[in-house]
Amino acid sequence: MFVRTITDRASRRNTLNDLGLTSGSNPIVCLNEFAYKRGTEIHGENEPADYVYQVKKGAVRSYKLLSDGRRQIGAFQLVGDIFGLTNGENHRFTAEAVVDTTLWLMKRRSLEVISQTDGVLARNLLSLTTRSLQHAEDHMLLLGRKDSLEKVATFLLEMDKRLADAMTLPMSRRDIADYLGLTLETVSRALSRLRQAGAISLAGDALREITILDRKLLLALNLQG
């Protein structure tokens, strides 16, 4: 695992802009780049939240565990996503690298201090939190009220939108299952049914290259309001 302090201006400005830091007037946020091997932990649940992270490369899963090992993944963080934000002192999820992943790190304290005087940053922190909340609200509907085919269809449409180019899923069937509240076998069966129905095609390494052939069919399964 290697560590490097970002010194080139371009990288820093890019990230800071995502948080809406206004130029110049702010002290410099401590910003590091950090690489995580596939499967390693980024932060644990209930650990002190010292850093806020942004995905530069790779993908992250954030999850909670029950004491007997059942796992619920609350969200996947993909390139560009910011996570680790919290008002309290501790993280509420465990975060792990799904694949080899590079993150930008910021000191949480710095953000807190700056947001006291920088209204733009403060509003962007609220905006990020609201976006997480909205995702969680939609996901509650999925977990509580959709059947397995609908869950997988919704998942594929979400990934299609967020991965943008060439949909190669970074996560395993087990990860998908723990995100959707299913077992990996049920996910696999749902994907097979969608493939046989002509909605998608599966290819590549561990059948993780997925192409959407019939979007209407998936949308029909992604019932909304």
Add this chain to the structure above:
Amino acid sequence: MFVRTITDRASRRNTLNDLGLTSGSNPIVCLNEFAYKRGTEIHGENEPADYVYQVKKGAVRSYKLLSDGRRQIGAFQLVGDIFGLTNGENHRFTAEAVVDTTLWLMKRRSLEVISQTDGVLARNLLSLTTRSLQHAEDHMLLLGRKDSLEKVATFLLEMDKRLADAMTLPMSRRDIADYLGLTLETVSRALSRLRQAGAISLAGDALREITILDRKLLLALNLQG
């Protein structure tokens, strides 16, 4: 349904304090009291969010619907709770009065304007959003990974904590079911099993007075991290 503008200082100060408005320096937030009959809609999903609400008396359910009528209640708002906060222009839930309910209303615009200059208010808005997010995160774990008995046990402990005095549930079995991702029959069966196990007792109107007799038993079912 009656409407009355709050004019007495005590009520106003009480509510504003919940949001952390600092005294004096702020323009007065338009604040009304509004009564809703049991079952009536407070605001609809995707409607413009003009107001923010605080429960003075009663209880509120906030839910999403699928097009075929399946319903997922994301949260119950009880006395003191603030809801209707959103960054976007529209509400993301439909909110209905579970029982006859009285709310305080505030103009959302006013809060937005004030929070531009009032750091304390801004931070409290973030804090409220974070609390909602935390609840949603915990609820995802429940919906995705707990069985019916665990769900009902968790629900009872939540209500016990939040209702404080004399636990008379305001909501029906159907509401509970739509909150927990179950059917009303399954909720009823789970309650019966908990009663037979000596964990709770049921009494009152529609068997909505629930007393916790054996907290350990419920806690054992409320597995965590």
Add this chain to the structure above:
DNA sequence: CGGGGGCTTGAGGCCACTCAACGATAGTGG
């Protein structure tokens, strides 16, 4: 070539759902 990890597929079982009957309570109107 053996082993391991990830995925699929099949067989069988179980938990929650569906459908239905029934009791209790409150409100309504004759």
Add this chain to the structure above:
DNA sequence: CCACTATCGTTGAGTGGCCTCAAGCCCCCG
């Protein structure tokens, strides 16, 4: 006062969707 109805909750019987367990395939890698 009593039917009548509507609402809410409980309980039983049977079904079905998802889980469990197991086998087998593929691919990569030592």
